[in-house]
Amino acid sequence: MLTHNLGYPRIGSKRELKKALEQYWAGKTTQKNLFQVGKKIRQDNWLLQKEANIDLIPSNDFSFYDQVLDMTLLVGAIPERYQELITEEIPITDLYFAMARGYQKGIFDLTAMEMTKWFDTNYHYIVPEFYRDQEFKLFSTKIIDEFYEAKQLGIITKPVLIGPISYLLLGKEKESGFHRIELIKNLLPVYKKIIKQVVGLGAVCIQFDEPFLGLDISPEIKAVYKEVYHEMKAEFPDIKFMITTYFEGVAHHLDVIVNDLQCDILHIDLISNPEQLEVVLEKLPKNIQLSLGVIDGRNIWKNDYHQSLQAISTAIDLRGEDQILIAPSCSLLHVPCDLDLEMKNEELSSEIKQWLSFAKQKLDELSALKQITLYPEDQNAKVSLKYNAACIENRSISELIHNPTVKERVSKLSKKDSSRGSEFPNRKRKQKALLNLPLFPTTTIGSFPQTKEIRKKRSEYKGEIISQSEYTNYIKDEIKKVITIQEKLGLDVLVHGEAERNDMVEYFGEQLNGFAFTKFGWVQSYGSRCVKPPIIYGDVSRKQAMTVFWSTYAQSLTPLPVKGMLTGPVTMLQWSFVRDDQSLSKTCLEIAMAIRDEVQDLEQSGIKIIQIDEPAMREGLPLLKENWSQYLDWAINAFKIASCVVKDQTQIHTHMCYSEFNDIIDHIALMDADVITIECSRSQMELLDVFASFKYPNDIGPGVYDIHSPRIPSPEEIVVLLNKAKQYIPEDQIWVNPDCGLKTRNWQETEKALDAMVAAAKQLRTELLQMV
Ligand SMILES: Nc1nc2c(c(=O)[nH]1)N[C@@H](CNc1ccc(C(=O)N[C@@H](CCC(=O)N[C@@H](CCC(=O)N[C@@H](CCC(=O)O)C(=O)O)C(=O)O)C(=O)O)cc1)CN2
Ligand code: MET
Numbered sequence: 025m026l027t028h029n030l031g032y033p034r035i036g037s038k039r040e041l042k043k044a045l046e047q048y049w050a051g052k053t054t055q056k057n058l059f060q061v062g063k064k065i066r067q068d069n070w071l072l073q074k075e076a077n078i079d080l081i082p083s084n085d086f087s088f089y090d091q092v093l094d095m096t097l098l099v100g101a102i103p104e105r106y107q108e109l110i111t112e113e114i115p116i117t118d119l120y121f122a123m124a125r126g127y128q129k130g131i132f133d134l135t136a137m138e139m140t141k142w143f144d145t146n147y148h149y150i151v152p153e154f155y156r157d158q159e160f161k162l163f164s165t166k167i168i169d170e171f172y173e174a175k176q177l178g179i180i181t182k183p184v185l186i187g188p189i190s191y192l193l194l195g196k197e198k199e200s201g202f203h204r205i206e207l208i209k210n211l212l213p214v215y216k217k218i219i220k221q222v223v224g225l226g227a228v229c230i231q232f233d234e235p236f237l238g239l240d241i242s243p244e245i246k247a248v249y250k251e252v253y254h255e256m257k258a259e260f261p262d263i264k265f266m267i268t269t270y271f272e273g274v275a276h277h278l279d280v281i282v283n284d285l286q287c288d289i290l291h292i293d294l295i296s297n298p299e300q301l302e303v304v305l306e307k308l309p310k311n312i313q314l315s316l317g318v319i320d321g322r323n324i325w326k327n328d329y330h331q332s333l334q335a336i337s338t339a340i341d342l343r344g345e346d347q348i349l350i351a352p353s354c355s356l357l358h359v360p361c362d363l364d365l366e367m368k369n370e371e372l373s374s375e376i377k378q379w380l381s382f383a384k385q386k387l388d389e390l391s392a393l394k395q396i397t398l399y400p401e402d403q404n405a406k407v408s409l410k411y412n413a414a415c416i417e418n419r420s421i422s423e424l425i426h427n428p429t430v431k432e433r434v435s436k437l438s439k440k441d442s443s444r445g446s447e448f449p450n451r452k453r454k455q456k457a458l459l460n461l462p463l464f465p466t467t468t469i470g471s472f473p474q475t476k477e478i479r480k481k482r483s484e485y486k487g488e489i490i491s492q493s494e495y496t497n498y499i500k501d502e503i504k505k506v507i508t509i510q511e512k513l514g515l516d517v518l519v520h521g522e523a524e525r526n527d528m529v530e531y532f533g534e535q536l537n538g539f540a541f542t543k544f545g546w547v548q549s550y551g552s553r554c555v556k557p558p559i560i561y562g563d564v565s566r567k568q569a570m571t572v573f574w575s576t577y578a579q580s581l582t583p584l585p586v587k588g589m590l591t592g593p594v595t596m597l598q599w600s601f602v603r604d605d606q607s608l609s610k611t612c613l614e615i616a617m618a619i620r621d622e623v624q625d626l627e628q629s630g631i632k633i634i635q636i637d638e639p640a641m642r643e644g645l646p647l648l649k650e651n652w653s654q655y656l657d658w659a660i661n662a663f664k665i666a667s668c669v670v671k672d673q674t675q676i677h678t679h680m681c682y683s684e685f686n687d688i689i690d691h692i693a694l695m696d697a698d699v700i701t702i703e704c705s706r707s708q709m710e711l712l713d714v715f716a717s718f719k720y721p722n723d724i725g726p727g728v729y730d731i732h733s734p735r736i737p738s739p740e741e742i743v744v745l746l747n748k749a750k751q752y753i754p755e756d757q758i759w760v761n762p763d764c765g766l767k768t769r770n771w772q773e774t775e776k777a778l779d780a781m782v783a784a785a786k787q788l789r790t791e792l793l794q795m796v
């Protein structure tokens with residue numbers, strides 16, 4: 025029985041890669057230095073896995089930005105607009121970053137490629153763009169370079185590729201009249217070339233990630249799976265093909281896998297779907313080895329050895345030990361690097377620490393499971409099994425977890441707690457009288473640039489280098505500054521700028537009971553951006569008002585309305601590490617009650633508009649359609665519990681980003697927020713197509729420029745987008761705003777872009793006046 029790993033975090037345990045990337049982009053360091061940082065991380069990761077006795081160690085799981093973009097470069101799917109960057113003078117790395125981030129330099133003004141969520145995770149990938157009859161070619165050498173690099177360290181790695189079918193499905197057609205899967209015939213020869221190259225260097229096993237095998241796929245796609253792997257395998261009969269599936273079970277597609285899929289090893293995710301083990305064991309042909317994903321690659325709880333060993337021994341009994349591999353359920357990209365770094369963190373109680381396991385610890389768990397399975401009588405094996413059982417037991421009976429008051433409040437909720445006093449048209453009239461906003465009201469999503477200085481001050485405050493009052497005064501000055509700037513820019517609805525927040529989820533989590541925090545638990549979100557997800561370990565409740573102080577201060581500075589700014593319950597849940605000892609819906613309701621209390625306090629302190637962000641509403645959607653409606657019911661209900669406590673006059677906003685919303689827009693409408701601001705611009709307002717057939721009932725602000733790119737939009741292009749919006753949405757329902765918060769941008773970009781946005785809104789107002 026072998027152990028293997030699907031992928032290791034690459035940002036560095038101290039975020040070394042993040043820092044090097046940002047320095048490089050700022051022109052403060054050389055490409056050579058960036059490459060050295062990358063190389064060091066790869067080597068550290070390989071050696072660490074070797075030390076942990078992992079039998080099959082992955083390569084090509086490293087990335088400078090995103091593994092899907094790496095594939096795009098590897099197969100040369102470079103969109104037309106970047107072709108002019110393929111010159112002697114411009115390093116290929118800069119072409120790569122241009123695709124990820126846009127490129128505005130000299131004569132060039134190129135927009136970035138679209139970015140979206142990686143399945144139902146908080147990781148974002150760069151969406152491949154496909155055109156009719158598109159050609160592919162072997163374009164980059166990254167995969168062979170990395171294989172070679174590891175080989176020089178004495179490690180024959182398992183190169184990781186996104187399988188050809190999942191790669192195509194992850195992308196998007198950029199013109200009509202074809203389906204991207206048709207491109208497989210052009211793509212396949214390039215995959216064969218890639219395989220040939222790594223095999224030439226000595227690879228014996230290749231990992232093809234095919235997560236779509238767990239999703240709803242059509243019979244046509246199934247047929248393609250059959251053909252493609254048949255054809256590839258025929259050419260490389262001696263190479264082990266490992267097909268990995270994750271995030272869902274494959275039981276419903278076993279027909280393809282059993283009868284048609286040519287592979288040597290199939291990996292299944294037993295965390296997201298433990299039930300599949302039984303049927304896979306029964307139906308999978310005996311000549312295919314089975315890899316059991318028994319260790320949670322997406323959560324931080326210590327593995328329950330007893331439970332894992334049961335699955336492993338069932339599998340071994342039926343197939344024999346040499347036919348079984350064990351692994352994490354998916355790539356470890358989604359968990360922090362190393363729990364050992366938290367040893368000195370006194371805020372994380374030692375009781376909770378013994379319940380946890382990060383990437384490095386998960387590797388040790390993997391090899392412990394192998395030892396216990398192969399040598400059950402070994403003294404070390406016995407000790408580690410016993411220690412594990414004690415930790416699991418401790419967590420299950422810990423007093424830290426349950427709070428009867430919270431449970432009782434939640435159980436007493438009734439239908440009327442989740443509906444507003446009146447219907448939307450009525451509310452809209454009352455809000456209009458109170459707020460008196462112009463047509464096409466302009467606003468921003470909440471955050472303004474989180475400058476180095478702000479972060480430094482917070483760091484100093486947390487390290488007790490500066491006092492609480494110094495920090496408070498500093499943040500107050502920041503708020504004053506952003507209010508003044510917004511007034512100058514001529515925005516209609518203001519925000520306080522969120523300078524006091526480290527992160528929109530972490531900030532609230534820190535003020536709630538039932539949440540715990542790490543100091544180094546960073547997880548890559550996209551590119552160089554990381555988050556430190558809180559750990560929800562127990563029942564959630566609010567300690568005291570969380571935002572009222574800052575919001576009322578901001579409102580005291582201006583006659584214009586300032587939005588109170590909260591993170592919604594679904595997003596709090598989705599972007600935290602969640603408990604696995606009660607249902608998500610229960611935990612979500614507990615959070616909703618805490619937010620509801622805050623909403624009520626804000627209203628009572630005179631805040632007239634309250635925004636409850638739910639950017640993660642869509643990503644929480646189960647991967648299989650059959651499970652959608654159940655999720656949407658509890659998720660929407662939680663949002664309404666949080667928001668519906670206010671009177672008609674108080675305007676509730678929500679905000680969403682990063683996803684395709686077309687397929688759930690009717691459910692988004694059911695959330696009944698008075699206004700939704702929603703990301704749109706990277707996809708050129710594709711979202712709007714849905715409004716041709718679905719009349720969105722409430723107000724909506726389709727994002728008019730991309731905030732993930734440093735590129736500054738012109739007023740003209742924003743006017744074009746708004747005119748497009750007008751064709752689908754009545755003009756008195758349209759708000760004007762960026763795609764998302766501005767925390768990642770600098771001040772110069774921010775002011776210029778917002779200036780363009782306000783100018784565009786004013787132009788539309790003038791045009792309307794002239795028509796009258
Ligand atoms: N949780 C979450 N998920 C999300 C999003 C989100 O905002 N939050 N947005 C989407 C993804 N977008 C994102 C956008 C920006 C960042 C982001 O800016 N992250 C920051 C970290 C934010 C943070 O928590 N910062 C802390 C700690 C900052 C820090 O590193 N401090 C330095 C010291 C200060 C310095 O000198 O820089 C240190 O301790 O070393 C703070 O502000 O307090 C980063 O990578 O840079 C992340 C995700 C979807 N998922
Ligand atoms: C990822 S959604 C971000 C919403 C938040 N209010 C902000 O502006 O940053």
Ligand SMILES: [Zn+2]
Nearest residue numbers: 639681764765
């Ligand atoms: Zn957003």
